[in-house]
Amino acid sequence: MSLYPSLYIPSLLAFIYFCQAVRPATPTTGEQIAQAQPRSRLRVAVLDFDYASIDADFSAYDLFNGVGPAQGVSSLLTNKLVQDGTYSVIERSRVEAILREQNFGQSGRVDASTAAEIGRILGVDAVIIGSITQFNLNAEESGLNILGFGQRTVTYEAEVQLTARLVNTTTAEIVMAAEGTGTAEERDESFSVGGLGGVANASAKQNQLLKQAAETAVLQLTEQLTATTSRITPLAQPTQSRVNAVVADVTNNQVILNQGAQAGLSPGMILSVERIDREVTDPTTGEVIRTLTSPVGQIELTDVDARSSVGRVLSGAGFQVGDRVTGVK
Structure with a gap:
């Protein structure tokens, strides 16, 4: 009688057992549900930026659809945070309604304790407050005029600097501070004959440059503010016994x-x-x-x-x- 069948069968059984042992474990139903559940996002509110520390007249500029720089910069930051998706951002109309209802003035700088109080009323985990520290537009002229024929060059340079602070609503602690700087530059050339001629639409160009600089600064703030979620203590939600x-x-x-x-x-x-x-x-x-x-x-x-x-x-x-x-x- 041949010995090959008696040797073959045990070897085959051992191979099958080995394959079962090394096969990756299939997640249980509970593990699959846990993996599929998205992590809840922290909720934040953005207050208007203050600009009391700089001496600038913004009435000559139409930068943010008729609103001032305080609301304009805050709106830019709100939109960037929404696009990023790290936080769930409260609508600015709700923030403004709460501020009016609770008589929270924003004429001056809002400190961390006041920001935390506003945040608790809004039901958010953190509040972003900030300042416009620089909002400049410089223009340098150069040119040449010979026998009534002239060439004029104007170089516009806009610079915007912003600071922001992320306040934990639960503890009133400033968990981080962020800074952003944006610049934008453009050169205009014009020719004149007999003193006639010049740069057209200068005001529109200035508005556009300042807005571009502000957007760059806000983008830098967004990148820093979205990197600190682990340092925020979520606002405690009411328990069943507290909801009435x-x-x-x-x-x-x-x-x-x-x-x-x-x-x-x-x-x-x-x-x-x-x-x-x-x-x-x-x-x-x-x-x-x-x-x-x-x-x-x-x-x-x-x-x-x-x-x-x-x-x-x-x-x-x-x-x-x-x-x-x-x-x-």
Whole structure:
């Protein structure tokens, strides 16, 4: 009898066992879900930059669609941060509404403690405050005139310098400071005969150069501000026991609550809506000892100001004014 079959079978079994042992492990369902879940982004708000430290008249320039440099630079930074995607950035209209409602003046420099207070009302993790430290436009002329025929060259150079500070809303700590500098230069040449002629559209060129310099400086700020997320302590969200809001209005798929940022609510929260069916009282004291409720549905907050919130219905129907809102997911 040949010995080859008896040798072949054990070798084949050993090979199969080896292949099973070295095969990569397949992730479990829980691991797959964890890998698929995106990391939540930190929420930030950008306040208007101040420029009290520089002596410049901006009334002659139309740089940011009619708004001043404080709002213009802040809008540029807001847009760059949105495009970058590292943070979830609060709409400037909401920031301005909160500032008006809470009487926070921005005539001067906002310090870290005030910025943190504004941030807590807005429900954000960090607030960006900053200053315009330089906003210059220089023009140098040179030329030659012979017998009424002349050549004139004007070189415009714009320089913008910005500083920004990232304030942790939870601790009021300045977790980082950033600086950005932008320059832009352009040369215009013109010819004149008998004193007639010159550089056309000089004002438009100056506006464009200053805006280009500002955009370069803002881009540098963005790169620095988005590299420090690990140093920000996320703002604590309210626990289920702390959320105590009531439905104030219902219109179609929109539900308005009587609590807002001052109660710790912020856009993106998912809340449970319940209806009180019965309250059980202590027969000896008359104190309510248990509240029996039935679920109505869930809403997601889409807009929050200081004293109210707007949510869209995710599930359920028949929402009514007076329904109780609790439970944060």
